[in-house]
Amino acid sequence: MPANRTEALPAPDDVAAAPEASAPAPTPSGGFKAWLPLIVTFLVMPALAYAMTSWILLPRLQKGLGITPVAAESSSGSTSDTDVKTTTVPLNKLLVNVAGTMGSRYLLVSLSVVGTGADFTKKMQDNDAALRDMACGDLATKTIADLGRPDARNGIRSELLTGFNNILGNNCVKEIYLTEFAIQ
Numbered sequence: 175m176p177a178n179r180t181e182a183l184p185a186p187d188d189v190a191a192a193p194e195a196s197a198p199a200p201t202p203s204g205g206f207k208a209w210l211p212l213i214v215t216f217l218v219m220p221a222l223a224y225a226m227t228s229w230i231l232l233p234r235l236q237k238g239l240g241i242t243p244v245a246a247e248s249s250s251g252s253t254s255d256t257d258v259k260t261t262t263v264p265l266n267k268l269l270v271n272v273a274g275t276m277g278s279r280y281l282l283v284s285l286s287v288v289g290t291g292a293d294f295t296k297k298m299q300d301n302d303a304a305l306r307d308m309a310c311g312d313l314a315t316k317t318i319a320d321l322g323r324p325d326a327r328n329g330i331r332s333e334l335l336t337g338f339n340n341i342l343g344n345n346c347v348k349e350i351y352l353t354e355f356a357i358q
Contacts, residue, residue, distance in 0.1 A: 239332055241345075260348065263287050263298040268306065270314040272321065272357065281313055281321065283330075284354035287338065289346045297342050308337045318357070327352055 235241075265285040272279040287298065298305070312333050320326060331350050338347045 239336060241335075259292075260288050260290055261294045263289070263295055264353070265298075265302075265305065265309070266354075268309055268313065270310050272318055273315055274317045279318065280358050281316070282354060282356045282358070283309075283313060283352060285309070285334070286351040286353050287347055288349040288351070289342075290348060291344070291346045294346055297346065301341050304341050305338060308341060309334055312337060321357055327355065 263286070265287055268283045268285070270281050270283075271277050272281050289298070291297070313330070316326075316330070320329075323329075331352065334350050335347055338350070339345050
């Protein structure tokens with residue numbers, strides 16, 4: 175059986191005062207702390223982008239294309255830009271059928287290969303058959319659409335540069351110029 179008890183209820187003034195006393199004081203919104211993440215983002219992101227590009231992306235692209243970084247060449251010791259002797263060796267009249275034309279169209283290309291090293295010309299002569307085979311094999315995979323693109327010559331140059339450096343070694347081929355480029 176419930177006992178008859180009377181509980182003391184707080185006075186109405188005490189109830190209204192109690193929530194105000196227990197609630198924390200509101201903090202002002204905004205200020206420097208609110209802007210801090212945005213400021214840090216604007217300062218850190220450009221530095222992070224520069225670091226990623228300089229130390230990760232560019233070295234990987236240069237390695238993939240077989241390009242020696244300029245800083246590594248100039249810091250290699252006693253050689254300077256004037257001491258490095260470049261040699262140009264022509265590779266004339268590479269004739270291949272254009273892919274997808276069933277032999278009705280062909281591509282005629284002549285190259286000038288620029289390289290460094292005392293024995294660059296000898297390396298080119300000793301590996302002439304392998305270089306021509308690699309170049310013809312690479313060029314024979316190109317279709318009319320591939321050859322008609324505006325960046326087709328740059329793509330062909332970079333593919334041939336990588337292939338020639340794989341055959342000759344030591345990244346001795348520095349540049350390839352397409353001196354003749356005709357589609358018939």
